[in-house]
Amino acid sequence: MHPLELVNNLRTFLPPEAVLYESEDLKPYECDGLSAYRQTPMIVALPQTEDEVIRILRICHMSETPVVARGAGTGLSGGALPHATGVLLSLVKLKRILEVDPIARTARVQPGVCNLAISEAAAPYGLYYAPDPSSQIACSIGGNVAENSGGVHCLKYGLTVHNIFQLRVVTMAGESLEIGGASLDTPGYDLLALMTGSEGMLGIVTEIMVKLTPSAEKAQVVMAAFDDIRKAANAVANVIAAGIIPAGMEMMDKIATRAVEEYVHVGYNLEAAAILLCEADGTVEEVADEIRHIDEIMRQSGAIEIRTSRDEAERLRFWAGRKAAFPAAGRISPDYYCMDGTIPRKNLARVLGGIERLSTEYGLRCMNVFHAGDGNLHPLILYDANLPGELEKTEEFGAQILEMCIEAGGTITGEHGVGIEKINQMCSQFSNGELKIFHAVKAAFDPEGLLNPGKAVPTLRRCAEHGAMHVHRGEEKFPELPRF
């Protein structure tokens, strides 16, 4: 269908301002949070109701027009990168909180609702929505579902998939599905899990019923400094071995600590090789007990400095630095590239050692922040996109980090998604047989492959071309790296 014909078709039921096609109107949509990849869409559609979503999809389905869904556009893997001849379906206008049920501890919301807004709406009842990705003041819940977003508290409170009950989903053919329910399980296959983290490849989420969690009576955080990253990693293992599941457990390396200290002035130990933040929450009695324990473990694990937050203000201050890691990176470098591998924690020192070597090899600085409790590593590679060749070098460095995560028994993405960014590394993590299953799942929902084409799952052909990079299971790709 000719673009203008499509525009006219959409404008039969959408107001003119909800169908954009002039290049200056399209510009804001050319990228998401991963700005290294840009593409102007053919058309942007901004529906306000599920019915409008259905009608848009039916028209696109009939005319075989690709559709890319977009929430707040804060994604970090280019999952919402538009398609040149496709419709970008922005869901920001579906932004109503439909219901908060404080007794059943659920909320029904539309996909464009901001993550934090749910917790704000639930706060008067002593409840909140647990997953708290660092972008929570801006990111939308629909995007959280698409990416299965986590946050700093997910070791204890789970990811998006653990905190939703039900989805209303519209398929590419324009059919509505109700997936999940108000009960703790539903008959049939677990399509709720399949849909969560499917990166807009299987359907468009138009409504979400989320689980609300009672707010803890109290939270307190221990900040411990270590002169050796291995000691910090051991301290994390010792906390877990003691039977404690901290509400949050975060680590920063020296470069990260210095960058954030300069920015937020928390009083972090600047000589430390690693800073560990370990939070306890729960009833007053639980927290007192756990903090005492954590403090003891940090001491025994060889911390050179330990501070426990004395009040809520201090707790927030301790966290402020960690939460400011990304903007701090932006302050000390014109650009930064955030990676998102997950590894079994025992391999942390080895992987960080490898990153340090690569950093020297590529001549690029890298600061590491780490969701230590669940093994999710966020190396931030600092670079300058204005220097010719530096972005390419950065991407190569990043790709090597991901390959290293796979070898360490981990995964290329813990919470940011594959999108367009990590599509080549999917070939390393999965066999052709496994990729075929992914394509088959996609085809079960979207046989024509019109939803978010080219994302999340690479074609087998692409993998064959990328084959030189393939890491076989159990085979060491970097035998020269020290293992300790």
Add this chain to the structure above:
Amino acid sequence: MQNIIDQFANAIRTAAERKAPLHICGGGSKEFYGNRIVGQNIDMLDVTAYSGIVAYEPTELVVTARAGTRLADLEGQLHKHRQMLAFEPPHFGTAATLGGCVATGLSGPRRASVGAVRDFVLGVRMLDGRGDDLRFGGQVMKNVAGYDISRLMTGSMGTLGLLLEVSLKVLPLPPMEMTLSLRMRETEAIEKMNLWAGNPLPISATCFCNDALTLRLSGAEAAVRAAHAKLGGEEMAAGAAFWQSVREQTHLFFQPGKSLWRLSMKSTSPPLSLPGQQLIEWGGALRWLMIDAEVDAETVRVAAKTAGGHATLFRSSEVSAAAFHPLAPEMMNIHQRLKEKFDPLGILNPGRMYPEL
């Protein structure tokens, strides 16, 4: 161990050639659950030989074990390190295996407070209906590479593939548990369970039966004692045995010779007026119904549906109705398409879940 996998793969390929169904089975402890497998010349595929723990690192909170591993052995190993399968799976017999636990997707009393089997599954290794050896997910807590096939497999009753290995998140055993009993009527119990679940209280299990609400508190001693002081109620001496009897359905409520229905619904649903006896778990979200076999299945299903849920005929002395709640036609379409992709010849446990799958 690879030779056992090869045997399984061969069995699948042979069945595919013959287009004869395979009945995947572990210890057989949950054989009663679900529907009968349909088709002619059904072959049994026993996976118990593929057993043992592949990797267990207590400080990583992850265990990987083969599907034929006995659940009791696995839990025994975890307990040695003061850890547990937090979803507290029912065994229904000493022969119960990890594969059966994940394939049926059944969780026990702790479900409402910590999550279900599917919430703890991190990765699977499996054979699909072509006999291809595939791995999805992994051994880490956070992993969003590819679709979540591991959770899709959980509770799929062996209709999408043969589970070989499963990686699970494990949790520490609580330092202390205390079981409390409070006398009250059903309406009040449902209200209280929902009210308390909205407060930061260390309640890890609930059960209402015969005008008694039984609660389990789990956590640090100080927290458990503080919660007891807040909630009141009498401490039950044989708490652990009580929860085991509920989980394993050896509690007096579960009488043989009747039909046992499992109604999963919104936790706040008011008492259901249905014939027979009821036992409530999961803060009101799970209601067991014991009735005479001749009671119409439709009555039960409508009641569950009205309460925002679904009903499963869990145990029955005679096959009086389909086990699982019917799916909406558009949902069944998706299910059929998925089944077709994973098991193109329809040889893996056909009919065990639905006649169409």
